[in-house]
Amino acid sequence: MRGKKIIIGVCGGIAAYKIPQLVRLLKKRGACVRVALTDAGARFVSELTLATVSEEPLYRNIFPPTESEGVDYTRHISLGEWADALVIAPATANTLARLSAGLCDDMLAAIFLTLRPGKPVLIFPAMDGQMFLSPSVQRNIATLAAQGCSIVTPESGELASGICGIGRMPEPETLVAALEEALHERALSSPLYGKKVVVTAGPTREKIDGVRFISNYSSGKMGFAIARAAVERGALVTLITGPVHLSTPPGVERVDVESTAEMNAAAEGFFGSCDLFIGAAAVSDYRPAAPYEGKMKKDDEHIELRLVKNPDILAGFGRQKSASQLAVGFALETRTGLESARKKLTEKNLDLIAFNFFDRKTCGFDVDTNILTLIGSDGVATELPQLTKDEAAGKLLDAIEQRCLNNGL
Ligand SMILES: Cc1cc2nc3c(=O)[nH]c(=O)nc-3n(C[C@H](O)[C@H](O)[C@H](O)COP(=O)(O)O)c2cc1C
Incomplete structure (x- = not known):
């Protein structure tokens, strides 16, 4: 209760x-x-x-x-x-x-x-x-x-x-x-009952120096809504989150991380044991190659920041998942980015991807609503209307439940 x-x-x-x-x-x-x-x-x-x-x-x-x-x-x-x-x-x-x-x-x-x-x-x-x-x-x-x-x-x-x-x-x-x-x-009655579900949420922070970082506008609201909805369906949920201002949904085990590397390390610990991995975090694709110790001075007219690629957490899970594990991801693209979402789905070996775009008013980062198109590994795309993130999370989990039933999971 x-x-x-x-x-x-x-x-x-x-x-x-x-x-x-x-x-x-x-x-x-x-x-x-x-x-x-x-x-x-x-x-x-x-x-x-x-x-x-x-x-x-x-x-x-x-x-x-x-x-x-x-x-x-x-x-x-x-x-x-x-x-x-x-x-x-x-x-x-x-x-x-x-x-x-x-x-x-x-x-x-x-x-x-x-x-x-x-x-x-x-x-x-x-x-x-x-x-x-x-x-x-x-x-x-x-x-x-x-x-x-x-x-x-x-x-x-x-x-x-x-x-x-x-x-x-x-x-x-x-x-x-x-x-x-x-x-x-x-x-x-949910196929998710008793299943081990890992959800990643929020942004990550990549240190430039001791006081500055690269990040994005992700609020974590979508990932937290998914974690909440999964617990309501009886799942055992671990939520790995970057820095956000949200309280932990009741019944959810929360792991706080800062950088993509930390999130990856935390996630990898569950790769072998989870039934479902949902990557809803907006991780930084790149990080500064050599973060400066202390605070950088503004003596130079120009500085160059060399970035190196971060690990792709979801692709890592997709590569090693077994037939009884499901991988679900998000693709935040421009409004016309449906095709690149499809590409991600295949490249990362996902079972389902939620394509969304951002306008900072109705969908994407830091707002309470979202407009998702769910694309299954069978290629079928389902466009959802503008929904609250709680409702969108419910629809996403409905689609995941359907896959569990279809795959006898
Ligand atoms: C003393 C008294 C007790 C009542 N008890 C009940 C009751 O237990 N169940 C019931 O269905 N209606 C009972 N009624 C009738 C309802 O209060 C009445 O139908 C009212 O319109 C119900 O409105 P509501 O459904 O919007 O609450 C009682 C009426 C009075 C005067």
Whole structure:
């Protein structure tokens, strides 16, 4: 649960009183929890309580409170991307109907509609027994189940009305266990589950002298997104990174390096043992032949800096990989560089290459989005639209999973 981003949708049912406790249990396990509250839900449990225990703002109205400058107009669609899982508890008859009909009239409904495919949705219906068994509620439940939602049947027992019957929401501990199982199941179903994955990320620094270096604008965001996505699919991930300002994704083993030679040495240590090697680092192709000891003086009108070639880490892995290992690389080229990406794929003996270009606005270095074209060793190219780097990482791993399945790995 550590580091998992969970959204709890709380509807207008009596069982909403159990949700602050659920939030606390999830947070204790290291999850980051945000709550989307329906208007009716706010009559049963206070916004203040939920905001306090979650330590996050509450999400309720789809419209921003003010329409002045600085308002995030994508807020209603961004949470669906943010979340690793959505839990709707208690799910009222009314909200089951709204969601099965595809309505988008509050934040909870918007999150439901924009949640990324494959992310678990756990729905805990809680209501009067007759209501639960009514054909309309059962039809809506069946529709949501057919869409891939996990519907957790309510327990039988004494209900808020005093009547005994089916309809009671399980205790928060049971909800936590169901969520843990759903997240685990998702990982278990991935061909990457239990695989040893090495990802390189970020720039490298090549020393000119004691205080100066050659580097590039790489932020490491793409490689970190890949490492995060691989862990979510149950992989055992080692992330070898150059100097970046990013925190380590939970569950990832991080190795910090500075130069390409250091990255190469660190990577080589995993060449024999990893199942998948993903080279997302923007390593320097060349390094100064003889870095100056101390600080170079500016006495000379001209200086010459002789550069020598660095080792090609990915090609090194490609040369020695076995039939059960996969090599995946990135080719950062100009906009028209698809052919040189194809050439790299063949020359470096890769299984997949992600061609991308850079404009410093929508793709490439140091931005939050990317536009990838994935080219397989069979020559088939798949163009992806502009996506966040997290989404792009997901698509890349989908393609890798497909290769694992095709190759029986
Ligand atoms: C005291 C009271 C308790 C309620 N409990 C439930 C409940 O447990 N389950 C349910 O589906 N609806 C229950 N309702 C009805 C919902 O609050 C109502 O349908 C509301 O429109 C749901 O809105 P929402 O789905 O947007 O949260 C209750 C209503 C009242 C007045």
